[in-house]
Amino acid sequence: MIAQVTYGIFFKNLRAMTAIVSSMFAMVFMLFYEPVFTKYIALDRGWMDEKKVGYVLAIGCFTYAFGSPLVGLLCSKLQRRYITCMAFIFCSISLFLLGPSYLLDFPQTLGFSLAGIGCLGFSVAFLFVPLLPEIIASVAEAENLENSPFLADKASGIYNSAYGVGNCLAPLIGGGIVGSYADPIMGFQMCCDIMALSSLGFCGLYVLFAIIPAHLGEKKRAARRQSKLLIDLAPGSDTNNLTIEFENNRNQLGLNESKQDSLRFSQGR
Secondary structure (H helix, E strand, O other): OOOOOOOHHHHOOHHHHHHHHHHHHHHHHHHOOHHHHHHHHHHHOOOOOHHHHHHHHHHHHHHHHHHHHHHHHHHOOOOHHHHHHHHHHHHHHHHHHHOOOOOOOOOOOHHHHHHHHHHHHHHHHHHHHHHHHHHHHHHHHHHOOOOOHHHHHHHHHHHHHHHHHHHHHHHHHHHHHHHOOOOHHHHHHHHHHHHHHHHHHHHHHHHHHHHHHHHHHHHHHHHHHHHHHHHHOOOOOOHHHOOHHHHHHHHHOOOOHHHHHHHHHHHHO
16 A cells, blocks of 8 residues: 555646646735735825734634634535535635725725635635545545545645645735736726636636546446446356445445335335
C-alpha cells in the first residue's frame, strides 16, 4: 500500500487536480480583499473608524466557523462535488455584495459589504470542507486503493500546499487589481466583480472537469459490476467459489436478498 500511494497519482487524476486547484482558488476568493479593505471601508468610504474594521473582518471568520459543521452534515445527504459546485455560485453572489458591485449597480451601502463578508465566509466553508474527502475518494476509486492513512496523509499534504499557494496569491491579486485603477473605490468594486465572475467561471470548469467525469465513471463502474454479477449468476457457475466481490456487486446494485425477503413477507401478511 505504501509503495502504491505516491504524489504522482494525485497529479494524474483529473478529479483530484480539479479539487486541488479549487482549494487554491477558494483561498484567493476569501483573502484577496484583506490588504486593501481597511483603507477602502475606513478612509475611501469613510463608513467606520479604522479601529473597528477588525470586527467587520471577524464576521467572515465567524460564519466560516459556524458553517463548516453544517457542511459536514450536508455531505451525508448530498454528494460532495455538487456541494462544491453550489458553493462557487454562492461565493460569486457574496463577492458581488462585498463590492458592492459596480457592474450590477448595487446600492453603495455598508450593509451590502457586511452581508457580502458574512456570506463569503459561509460559502468558502462550503468550498473547503468537501474538497479534501473528494481528493481522497477520487484517487481511491481510480486506483482501487483503500482509504488508508497513507493515502490520507499524501492528500492532506497536497491540499495544504494548495491552501498555502492560495494564501500567497490572494493579496498579490487583490492589491494588483485595486491598484490598477486610479479611483480606489471603483478599483475595489471592480476587483470584487472580477472575482465574482471568476468564481462563476470556475463553477463551469468544475462541472466540466469534476462532475461530468465522475458521473461517467460511476456509470462505467456500475456497468462493470452488473456484468460481473451476471457472470457470477450464470448457469453452471460454482456457487462455492463466489467471492466477496460478488457480494459487493450484489449489494451495490441494490439486490440485498434479506431486504427483498422481508418485503415479500410483509406483503404476504
